[in-house]
Amino acid sequence: MAPDAQLADRLARVESGIVDACRAAGRDRSEVTLIVVTKFHPADLIRDLAELGVRDVGENRHQDAAPKAAELADLPLTWHFVGQLQSNKARAVAQYARVIHSVDRPSLVTALARTDVPLDVFLEVNLTDDPGRGGVAPEQLLPLAETVLEHPSLTLRGVMSVAPLGEEPRAAFARLRGHAERVRTVAPEATQLSAGMSGDYAEAIAEGATHLRIGTAITGERPPRP
Template sequence: MTERQRARYEQLGANLEVVERRIADACAAAGRERSEVSLVVVTKTYPAEDTALLAALGVTEVAENRDQDAAPKAELCVDLPLTWHFVGQLQTNKVRSVVRYADLVHSVDRPRLVESLAAAVRNAERAPLGCLVQVALDKEAGEGQHRAGVAPDEVPALADLIADTPGLQLAGVMTVAPLSGPLAGDPAASFGRLAEIASAVRAAHPAATMVSAGMSGDLEQAVAAGATHVRVGTAVLGVRSPLG
C-alpha cells in the first residue's frame, strides 16, 4: 500500500467509525439491535480503489447509481466479497449491463422495467435478482410527478408483479426523503410513512423485509422508523466532486 493509499485507508476508516457509531446510537435510541440495520456505502463518483479500501475495512455492501460508472468498477472489484446495490434511476437500455453485477436493484418503479429485468436475468442465466419498489412519497400529494418512483397507492400492484415474475425476488421498498409535498423537509414523517407502506407489502409478501431509507443527513430518522438498510455516501467518502 502506498503512502497515499494508506492515508486514504485511514481517512475512510475514521469516517466509517463515526457512521457506525451514529447507526449504533440510533439503534439504541430506537430499541433496536445494531444487527438489524445494514450499512450500504454509496461509492458513486469514487474510484474502484476506494471500493477496495472499503472492503479491506470490512464494508460488505456498496451501491452505485450510474451503470456507466458502476459496470467497470464492479469488474475491477469482482474478486472482493461485496454485495452490489444499484440505487439510481434505471433505463431499460442499461438493464442488461446492470444484471451482470447487481445483487439488488432499489429503483424499480414501472412494469416495463420489471419485464426488462426479468428478460435480462433469464438471458444472463444468473441467480434471481432482488428488487425493491421505489416509493415516491411526494406523489401521494400530487407533487413530484417528474421524479422516479411510484405513488404509494401504486406500490401493491407493482410489488405483486415483481413477486410473480420469474427471475426476480421482491426484496422490499425504498424511498428518498421527498423534496415537495407535505412531507418535504420532514424525514421522520417521511420514513414513518414508508414504514406503513413496507408493513403492508410484508403482509402480502412476508419475505419482502428490506426497508431502504436514510442517507448521510437523515440516517437516524430512518433507523427510528425501521429502516433495515441505510445508504450512506458523503459521510464515509467525503464531499463528492461535481459529475462531469
C-alpha cells in the same frame, strides 16, 4: 498501502452513529445493512473500503458502476444499484448488481426478469406530489408488487425511498413504513426497508430501516462529476 486514515475515521463515526441510533430505537445493529454509496469515486476508494470491512457498495449510474465492478471482481462485495434504471440497461446492470433498489414501473420489472439472473428488488416509492420524481405512486404500489411476484427470478425484499426536501425526515419515513406494511399484505416476506442517507439515517433507523444508503458522510466530498 493502508486505507486513508480520514476515510477510516469517517466510516468509524458513521458506524458509531448507527449503533447509537439502533440502541435508541431498541433495535440490534445486526438488523441494519450499511451500503456505502460510492458514485463518482474511483475504484481505489472502494478497495480501501473493502479493506476496512465494507461489503455492500451502492452505485447509481451504470456507466460508472460497470467498470468499477469489473476492476474489483476479486473482492467479496455485493453491488447495489440505487439510481434510476432505464429498462434497456437492465441486462447490463444485472451482470454485476445483485440488489436493485429503484424498481418503479412494470416495464422495468419485465426487463429485469428477462435477464434470468436472480435479483433482489426494492420498490421505490415516490413520497412527493411531483409525478416527475423517481418512484412509483403509492396507489400503484400493490399492483407493482404483484407484478414482481409473477417472476421467479426476482425476490421482492421491500420498499425504498428518499425523504423529500423540506419535510421532516422521520415523518416521511413513517409514511414509507406504512407503505411497506401494505406491501406485506401481498408479499409477507418483503420485510426490508431501504431508507436513510448521510443526513437522516438515525431517523430512518427509528422507523425500521434495514438498509442505509450512505455516501458523503463516509466517502467525503465527491469528485467533480464527469
